[in-house]
Amino acid sequence: MIDPAKITAIDVHVHAEVSCHDPEDPVMGKYFDAASAYFKADRKRPTIPETIDFYREQNIAFCLFTVDCESGIGAKRVSNYEIAELAAANGDIVIPFASIDPHKGKMGAREARDLVENFGVKGFKFHGIMQDCHPADRVAYPIYEVIAEHKLPAIFHTGHSGMGTGMRGGGGVRLKWGQPMLIDDVAVDFPDMKIILAHPSWPWTDESLSMALHKDNVFIDLSGWSPKYFPKQVIQYANTQLKHKMMFGSDFPLIRPDKWIAAAKEAGFRDEVMPLILKDNAARVLGLA
Structure with missing residues (x-):
């Protein structure tokens, strides 16, 4: 169990992009190429053990997840079970999240239940743009039902995406699924699920701020952008009405947590x-406090 008193921060948005067992998927590799160019980041992706070592040196706890977009773009995912097992061996610093393609429906719900009840998964990540799915599509509801039953958080990508940026036709992925207001129905239908809207949500920033202000189960993680580029209203609301709703996230490995904190x-x-x-x-939302 993570002791918040012993760490300096909690990064709620860290990607596991390289399996310890399997080579990089060639389809996903093309998206990694584009994202690295967009973020001006190192193309080499750290392994999960390398990521754990880095965060331990920083004394920062973190939520670790992959993105299951097997249906959306046909790329093989990193196993949720691999992440859960490595997290269990490093429970003082790693909080395991899982990602399940919404199109997997009831079979996905079976996996979600197994991961929560038998492998200690503490939350979930959805990426409508890469998964090619409206966040409130009823195909995803069996998975959401499991998450809500256990009162766990779910991170939803919002706003622009570096994945596909600059590729022909945007890599075939649709930015419309990143509009935050599409998640509002999910927040209404699953009030026991804590919803974390990832990123400043540009170009729909005000939608996320409105949702976090309106719904007691909606929060915002500030990952994916350097804070020096945040829209001014993000700073304004973080300092006032939403000071208990916003959380640190980096989007590692594309953005380093130490650089995010400095900015x-x-x-x-x-x-x-x-x-x-x-x-x-984050400690409160993740049940650590």
Whole structure:
């Protein structure tokens, strides 16, 4: 179990992109190429053990997940079970999340239940753009039902995506599935599921702010952008009405947590708000406090 008092921060948005057992999927590799160019990041992806070692050195706990987009783009996923097993061996620093393609429906719900009840998974990640699925499509509801039953959080990608940016036809993925308001029905239908809207949600930033203000089960993670580029209203609401709703996320390995934190300290967040964003809010949402 992670002790919040012993860590400096909680990063709620960290990707596992390289399996310890399987080679990089060639289809996914093309999207990694494009995302690395977009973020001006190193193309080499760290292994899960390398990621764990890095975060341990930083003394930052983190939520670790893959993105299951086997139906959307035909890329083989990194196994949720692999992530869960490595997290179990490093439970002082790693919080295992799972990703299940919504199109897997009831079979996906079986996997979700097994991961939660037998492998200690603490949350889930959905990426409508890469999964080519409306977040409120009823095909996903059996999976959501399992998450809500266990009162766990689910991270939903929102806004623009570096995945597919610059590729022919955007790599065939549709940005419309990243509109935050599409998730509002999910927040209504599953009030026991904590919904984390990932990223500043540009170009729909105000939708995420409105949803977090309106729904008690909706939160925002500030990953995917350097804080120096945040829209001004993100800083405004983080400092006031949504100070208990926003959480630190990096989007590692594309953005390093130490660089995100350094930029956040210069972005205009109030001194009393920074501890909430960096650790306290996530500890509460993740059930660590």
